[in-house]
Amino acid sequence: MTRIAVVGGGRIGEALVSGLLASGRQARDLVVTERFEARGRELASEYGIRVTQSIADAAEGAAVLVVAVKPNDVESVLTEVAEYQETSDDDQLIVSLAAGTTTARFEQLLPAGTAVVRVMPNTPMLVGQGASAITPGRHATAVHMDLVEEMMGAVGMVRRVKESSMDAVTAVSGSGPAYFFLAIEAMVDSGVALGLTRPVARDLAIQTLVGAGAMLSESGETATELRAAVMSPGGTTAAAIRQFEKDGLRSAFFEAMAMVRDRSAAMGAVKEDGA
Numbered sequence: 001m002t003r004i005a006v007v008g009g010g011r012i013g014e015a016l017v018s019g020l021l022a023s024g025r026q027a028r029d030l031v032v033t034e035r036f037e038a039r040g041r042e043l044a045s046e047y048g049i050r051v052t053q054s055i056a057d058a059a060e061g062a063a064v065l066v067v068a069v070k071p072n073d074v075e076s077v078l079t080e081v082a083e084y085q086e087t088s089d090d091d092q093l094i095v096s097l098a099a100g101t102t103t104a105r106f107e108q109l110l111p112a113g114t115a116v117v118r119v120m121p122n123t124p125m126l127v128g129q130g131a132s133a134i135t136p137g138r139h140a141t142a143v144h145m146d147l148v149e150e151m152m153g154a155v156g157m158v159r160r161v162k163e164s165s166m167d168a169v170t171a172v173s174g175s176g177p178a179y180f181f182l183a184i185e186a187m188v189d190s191g192v193a194l195g196l197t198r199p200v201a202r203d204l205a206i207q208t209l210v211g212a213g214a215m216l217s218e219s220g221e222t223a224t225e226l227r228a229a230v231m232s233p234g235g236t237t238a239a240a241i242r243q244f245e246k247d248g249l250r251s252a253f254f255e256a257m258a259m260v261r262d263r264s265a266a267m268g269a270v271k272e273d274g275a
């Protein structure tokens with residue numbers, strides 16, 4: 001089976017590894033490079049995978065090298081990857097999970113002709129429920145795209161998009177889980193303010209999110225139709241929706257997601273300028 005090396009054992013690197021193992025991939029087919037030794041030991045003992053501090057060591061024999069470090073660390077990682085590739089016969093497919101960083105930037109830092117596929121994943125891939133968008137670099141072939149679609153498909157759903165859509169994708173699905181976590185925090189606190197115990201408020205709020213998500217994905221009905229079915233005429237839900245609209249919830253989403261798009265685009269622009 002294709003050997004995968006993951007550089008960066010942080011939150012998203014761990015989510016990928018955990019999701020891949022849960023989907024049936026063998027621990028021997030995965031290797032992680034993690035710069036912090038203690039974190040590396042934690043991952044090795046939790047998942048039974050090999051963890052190393054050396055990028056060259058992980059890259060050796062791997063067909064795919066996944067870059068799962070912060071955008072600011074991409075350059076130093078790719079410098080090491082390029083050094084490795086120039087002295088070996090391996091020509092791994094490079095998969096980027098880094099927000100805002102373009103495939104052109106990756107190609108600039110890697111040996112000429114290196115195949116790069118950019119992915120915007122999200123953390124629910126930890127439990128096999130990720131939502132990823134993928135886009136090819138200049139040298140990525142249909143075979144490379146199929147390989148990445150299969151890898152990310154093992155930990156959730158995948159859509160192919162144009163690279164120019166990646167900043168918007170980040171606003172919807174990359175950062176998206178945090179919006180729902182924030183909503184749950186607010187719902188639990190509000191339930192407590194209304195007199196519920198915290199465990200009861202928490203359990204009810206979480207199951208409500210899970211149930212609403214299942215209805216959205218399984219019923220074939222739109223969010224608008226499903227909301228209408230909860231809103232009895234002159235009832236409780238209508239009172240809540242009216243208040244949310246008055247407080248600008250819809251516009252808050254629009255503004256916040258436009259901020260993500262702009263932030264993501266700015267991260268890419270700064271790096272391409274070489275700043």
Ligand SMILES: NC(=O)C1=CN([C@@H]2O[C@H](COP(=O)(O)OP(=O)(O)OC[C@H]3O[C@@H](n4cnc5c(N)ncnc54)[C@H](O)[C@@H]3O)[C@@H](O)[C@H]2O)C=CC1
Pocket residue numbers: 007008009010011012013033034035036039068069070071073076077097098099100120121122123174175
């Ligand atoms: N956290 C999220 O929900 C999402 C994150 N991303 C992207 O994934 C990337 C990683 O994000 P997180 O996992 O949240 O960050 P993180 O900070 O949790 O993990 C990054 C890990 O990389 C390690 N690292 C850095 N330089 C290294 C090197 N040279 N060699 C080996 N290990 C090295 C760090 O020690 C750290 O453990 C970022 O580029 C981010 O934009 C994309 C989508 C969602």
Ligand SMILES: O=C(O)[C@@H]1CCC=N1
Pocket residue numbers: 099170174175
């Ligand atoms: O907040 C971030 O920059 C990363 C990218 C998408 C989700 N988390």
